[in-house]
Amino acid sequence: MAKLLLFGRxxxxxxxxxxxxxxxxxxxxxxxxxxxxxxxxxxxxAGAGVLAAxxxxxxxxxxPLLGVVEVAFLPPLSGx
Amino acid sequence: xxxxxxxxxxxxxxxxxxxxxxxxxxxxxxxxxLVRDEGGQAQALELEAYEGFTEMAIIGMAVAAKARFDLxxxxxxxxxxRVEVGQPIVFVATAAAHRRAALEACDHVMDYLKSRAPxxxxxxGPDGARWIEPxxxxxxxxxxxxxxxxx
Numbered sequence: 001m002a003k004l005l006l007f008g009r010x011x012x013x014x015x016x017x018x019x020x021x022x023x024x025x026x027x028x029x030x031x032x033x034x035x036x037x038x039x040x041x042x043x044x045x046a047g048a049g050v051l052a053a054x055x056x057x058x059x060x061x062x063x064p065l066l067g068v069v070e071v072a073f074l075p076p077l078s079g080x
Numbered sequence: 081x082x083x084x085x086x087x088x089x090x091x092x093x094x095x096x097x098x099x100x101x102x103x104x105x106x107x108x109x110x111x112x113x114l115v116r117d118e119g120g121q122a123q124a125l126e127l128e129a130y131e132g133f134t135e136m137a138i139i140g141m142a143v144a145a146k147a148r149f150d151l152x153x154x155x156x157x158x159x160x161x162r163v164e165v166g167q168p169i170v171f172v173a174t175a176a177a178h179r180r181a182a183l184e185a186c187d188h189v190m191d192y193l194k195s196r197a198p199x200x201x202x203x204x205g206p207d208g209a210r211w212i213e214p215x216x217x218x219x220x221x222x223x224x225x226x227x228x229x230x231x
Binding site for chain 2: 053078
């Protein structure tokens with residue numbers, strides 16, 4: 001099992017901020033699964049400036065998720 | 081010291097602690113950011129961080145700033161959670177041998193925090209809540225440091 005985290009307005013759209021999940025093979029597959037389950041979340045994840053962090057490292061595009069323990073989706077940064 | 085605090089910040093107490101016991105430091109500069117009421121549109125802010133990730137990003141910036149400005153020391157305390165209008169939201173202190181480096185480093189660190197720190201901020205007002213993103217001015221402020229080759 002891995003931890004899936006949502007922050008800011010993404011958590012608000014989804015109605016949850018943390019979940020234990022069995023990760024699919026890749027980040028794109030994870031996005032697709034989430035979109036299938038919750039189209040509103042899928043739309044929010046596809047929005048401009050939304051970043052993904054795989055095991056706390058920012059990741060652009062696709063990435064393999066084999067052995068990964070934490071995936072987070074981050075909305076555009078607000079700054080402090 | 082880099083800290084995300086869910087407790088209220090006491091800037092005076094932090095500054096006194098930061099200044100104590102220094103021999104080689106000639107200049108300490110501090111900045112305290114307060115939550116503004118935005119002409120009655122904001123009553124409080126709520127800040128969310130990604131535990132571990134947010135600290136690591138801020139520490140990475142702090143290490144680079146320390147080297148760039150030849151700082152002796154650097155302190156950043158940022159609030160997370162709900163912060164009411166008038167309350168401190170961020171405290172930054174820089175220590176250097178001379179004032180110019182300490183002043184510029186403090187300015188630089190704040191520009192980073194306002195535009196690039198992994199924090200998510202929601203504003204609560206009489207008309208409800210909304211998520212805030214960096215303003216064009218915040219982004220332009222941060223960009224100044226990319227263009228300048230000599231701090």
